[in-house]
Amino acid sequence: MISRDRWAILIATFTFVLAGCSTGSDATVSNGGFVFTSPGGRTDFAYPTGERGAVGELSGPQVGANQTTVALSAYRGKVVVVNFWGAWCPACRAETDTLIVASNILQPLGAQFLGLDIKDVAGAGAAYQTQKGMPYPSIEDPGMRTLLSIRGFPSGAIPSTIVLDQEHRIARIWLGPVTDTELVPAVKQLIAEQQSAETEQQSPATEQQSPATR
Numbered sequence: 001m002i003s004r005d006r007w008a009i010l011i012a013t014f015t016f017v018l019a020g021c022s023t024g025s026d027a028t029v030s031n032g033g034f035v036f037t038s039p040g041g042r043t044d045f046a047y048p049t050g051e052r053g054a055v056g057e058l059s060g061p062q063v064g065a066n067q068t069t070v071a072l073s074a075y076r077g078k079v080v081v082v083n084f085w086g087a088w089c090p091a092c093r094a095e096t097d098t099l100i101v102a103s104n105i106l107q108p109l110g111a112q113f114l115g116l117d118i119k120d121v122a123g124a125g126a127a128y129q130t131q132k133g134m135p136y137p138s139i140e141d142p143g144m145r146t147l148l149s150i151r152g153f154p155s156g157a158i159p160s161t162i163v164l165d166q167e168h169r170i171a172r173i174w175l176g177p178v179t180d181t182e183l184v185p186a187v188k189q190l191i192a193e194q195q196s197a198e199t200e201q202q203s204p205a206t207e208q209q210s211p212a213t214r
Helices: 004-021 090-109 124-132 180-209
Strands: 044-046 058-062 065-071 080-085 112-118 138-141 160-164 170-175
Touching: 065 138, 080 090, 090 112, 090 124, 090 180, 112 124, 124 138, 160 180, 170 180
Parallel strands: 080 112, 112 138
Antiparallel strands: 044 170, 058 065, 058 138, 080 160, 160 170
């Protein structure tokens, strides 16, 4: 039988562990409707419009500016490139330059890049971000809450990149590093898809404003 003093020690230890797993500087998420499946060991996934599931809200302290909160919802109506990375991850470091190239091409066209800094110790992500001059914000997420909120997504898939359409539904996934030659045309296609949809929405209104030709 465990003594009362022993129980007190165990409870205190358990409480300490829980406190360490959930800090005020971590990301917050809400689950969306998307469930990831990976048949046949593939690493590149494209989802047609009718098969896209939404992610939930992703938000948290901005890497390098902890008094500022970054939220996916701030980019409503935009195609968003979400990249999971960590300064501790050699493959992420190797991928950074190609992401910077892609973001410099795509952000002026209306896309938004958003990093999710996973499992980094305090200050490591900010130092690396400054060193590389990354031209887009990242959310600080040491507890991996953003990654784990996507049901079925492999927790060890760092780096990974998810492209969201203008309704913030998942349109493309790369497990592992992605190149600018892969990313740029895929995002341009989504931007064109968005522009085409906006044109179709405006056309009926234009027709209604036109004078009758009878």
